[in-house]
Amino acid sequence: MRNQYRGFTTVNLSRPGQRRVFVLLILGTALIFSIAGAFAMFQAKNSMQTSDLSKVTSHLSDKTLVMLIGGEVPYLQEHVQAYGIEKMVSRLIFEMATSIDFRDPRTFLGRELPLFALFDTEIDVASSDVDYTSIPIESPPPPELEKEILKGMQGSESSNDEESLPDAELRQGANTKHVLIYNTHFWESYLPELGETNPGKASDVDKNVTQISKYMAKQLEKMGVGAMTVQRKYTWNSSYAKSRKMVQSVMKQNDDLQYLIDIHRDSLPRNKTTIKGKDGKTYARLAFVVGGSSKNYEKNLKLARYLHNRVNQIFPGLSRAVVIKKRTNGNNGEYNQSLSPNSTLVEVGGVGNNFEEAYRSVDILAKVLTERVLDATPVMGQPQKP
Incomplete structure (x- = not known):
């Protein structure tokens, strides 16, 4: 039963039929999200290869990777604290966006001069x-x-x-x-x-x-x-x-x-x-x-x-x-x-x-x-x- 109260519509769920519809609606919504999540995980499992991940991590310097891992490994956390979380995030975003490592001058030229990458061999x-x-x-x-x-x-x-x-x-x-x-x-x-x-x-x-x-x-x-x-x-x-x-x-x-x-x-x-x-x-x-x-x-x-x-x-x-x-x-x-x-x-x-x-x-x-x-x-x- 619907009632108007100060501009809002209220629904009376005291009746068994209305409560049943409401519960089914919640369960149906949860089921849809569960199926969507399972499908996404299945797709990720089948499409995400180790080689795909390496294409991302290969652009990061070893210092940046250590800082990322340090967030989960207690032994390395002091490196994260010493560097600062703000600098770590900005460094990560910059390296992923540009593939440039300031300690390696080759990364400044590699993308503009394709044959320059031969020197990685x-x-x-x-x-x-x-x-x-x-x-x-x-x-x-x-x-x-x-x-x-x-x-x-x-x-x-x-x-x-x-x-x-x-x-x-x-x-x-x-x-x-x-x-x-x-x-x-x-x-x-x-x-x-x-x-x-x-x-x-x-x-x-x-x-x-x-x-x-x-x-x-x-x-x-x-x-x-x-x-x-x-x-x-x-x-x-x-x-x-x-x-x-x-x-x-x-x-x-x-x-x-x-x-x-x-x-x-x-x-x-x-x-x-x-x-x-x-x-x-x-x-x-x-x-x-x-x-x-x-x-x-x-x-x-x-x-x-x-x-x-x-x-x-x-x-x-x-x-x-x-x-x-x-x-x-x-x-x-x-x-x-x-x-x-x-x-x-x-x-x-x-x-x-x-x-x-x-x-x-x-x-x-x-x-x-x-x-x-x-x-x-x-x-x-x-x-x-x-």
Whole structure:
């Protein structure tokens, strides 16, 4: 029953029916908020990757991070008190907004001069002609290719099924599969193969570095090393997180896999990525990238050094360098190399090379990797214990 009292409407809830409606209204509202909250948490859990968080924290200085953590860790609280909460908040907002650290002058120039970020990469070992202008560069595919990839993903029934096994190709020959070859940036291709001259167009959904992976797997099998390739289409955004799930799904079903090889194509021009052999033929030069933020960093670095040095023993200068990239200024810094202590990312040539030049180089790389695998694998096919 409604009553008017000094301009306000009052409702009499003394009747059972009215009380029931009021209670149901409150419960319904609470249920709606609960469902909305649960949905938001589910979305955050599935969309928020470690790599996404690292993109934020990588822009913060170590002092700022210590101050943030100090709010929860008693041992560090004295640092917060000494600095002052007002300064901490203003510093945090400034660094997140500008990605500038006053103690590192490079942060003033890195965003305006993209190639300046190359100096965040460390050259571990290199051929005599290699300097910072020869460091591997990643580049996203053109927007039109992204749209083509998305269209292909929408037409695939299993494209969003993370638990399904991706398209995996097991090579006939050796039964035990020790090597998995995949391509995080599967679209990377070579200009001569596409009839293009614009470096920004060196990408293709079908004619790309996945052919290099399949070729290398065949060569390994001929030499007695079990190998397999795997591929799935996905876009540039969070590509390493997506390829990680792809590799993990294959590893779950193949316990013998020890070596993970992620094949890429560099964005550098032909004069930086080509070398002529004694046979008069041209080869696509190699480069090995090690994730400095991986938990297996030391072991993966040891593997990359071995491959680089042995390749250059066979063909001096074929391997340009071993470079280390830590998680900073947009670098992934991990490159899925925490999945195995025998992981490496190898750049096979650049935009100006072609498949034949890449195949010639992969022949040598496969030979070197075969030596490594067979030396570490007993006759019975089981890996040696450390």
